[in-house]
Amino acid sequence: MAAIVRVLPFLLLSLYMVVPLARVDWFENHETTSYLARTVETVVCWADGDLRARWFPDFAAGFGLPYLSFYAPLTFWGGAFFHQFGADVPTALKVVIFVAALLAMSGAYRLAREATARGPALAGALLYVYSPYTVRNVYVRGDLAEYLAMAFLPWALYGLVRAARRPGVTSALIAGAGGAGAILSHNIMGMLVGLAMALTAIVVFFTTERARRKLLFPTLTMGGAAALLLSQFFWMPALAEKDWTNLSALQEGFFSASQYHLAPSEIFGLRGEPRVHTPGEAEPLGFELRFLPWLALLGLAAA
Structure with a gap:
């Protein structure tokens, strides 16, 4: 119980x-x-x-x-x-x-x-x-x-x-x-x-x-x-067989991770234009958390 x-x-x-x-x-x-x-x-x-x-x-x-x-x-x-x-x-x-x-x-x-x-x-x-x-x-x-x-x-x-x-x-x-x-x-x-x-x-x-x-x-x-x-x-097996596929294409162009890295302003910014989750679509995907990261930093400093 x-x-x-x-x-x-x-x-x-x-x-x-x-x-x-x-x-x-x-x-x-x-x-x-x-x-x-x-x-x-x-x-x-x-x-x-x-x-x-x-x-x-x-x-x-x-x-x-x-x-x-x-x-x-x-x-x-x-x-x-x-x-x-x-x-x-x-x-x-x-x-x-x-x-x-x-x-x-x-x-x-x-x-x-x-x-x-x-x-x-x-x-x-x-x-x-x-x-x-x-x-x-x-x-x-x-x-x-x-x-x-x-x-x-x-x-x-x-x-x-x-x-x-x-x-x-x-x-x-x-x-x-x-x-x-x-x-x-x-x-x-x-x-x-x-x-x-x-x-x-x-x-x-x-x-x-x-x-x-x-x-x-x-x-x-x-x-x-x-x-x-x-x-x-x-x-x-995934590593052993990766050369049998075209997995390298997932590191290029639209799939390249480098173009999705966030700038500090996108994390700590109080204002900013939200990103769009895929090209050509209107739904925003904002990363700005406004004041929350600053509160987290203040809490860490206080601890």
Whole structure:
């Protein structure tokens, strides 16, 4: 009973993320119905006995496409999994959104509890799950893969921070599972989570008492290694087979990441023209958070 009482607030607070989706079969977003189609193809692969679902047989006008050979598969595996229990594909993906919100809420809470009391930790978890960027990922961009990857970030960092207090296999596995979950959810976010894990491990190591570092170092190392090992069945074949495709085109022209880097004025500016999410479309995608970054800097300075 006590466990239910502890979990219930997280369930209720996470459920609010999908309440608006209960009114519609699916919702308009930048991805339109692409997540539905990919999940359907994953279900088809599973029905044929291909649990890895690397090749979507009906894509590319029926010629097939090695979609999940190169794109992180966990979101679509999740949708296909809940579909096995009778949910239609749109509902199954809504359950994935709810599970991601629950993971993010509980992970951010556990991470914050390493440094603060329950009340502030819960407030921090709410801010993480319902921040403008994460909500926009679902309701505007429709980027469920990135949303799911961000749900694993707090767990990856929590395992590393926890290691300073309780070094050992458990902390390493928490960090490793969080890192692997991010890698298997979203390619780019997986790399960013890996970078965040590396920086966090360095900070944790050098802020821990010198006498405890010998116990801490193996745990931090195992956490990073576990993230790579648990996800290697995805990223190793993708790297080995990348030369068989035209992946290099994703680094050129419209797809080049360099043209989407934000200037400091776009982050800290109080006024500015919002960007447009794709050329020729009128919907703005503003990055200016007005006074919020300045409040964050003041809070950091005060701490």
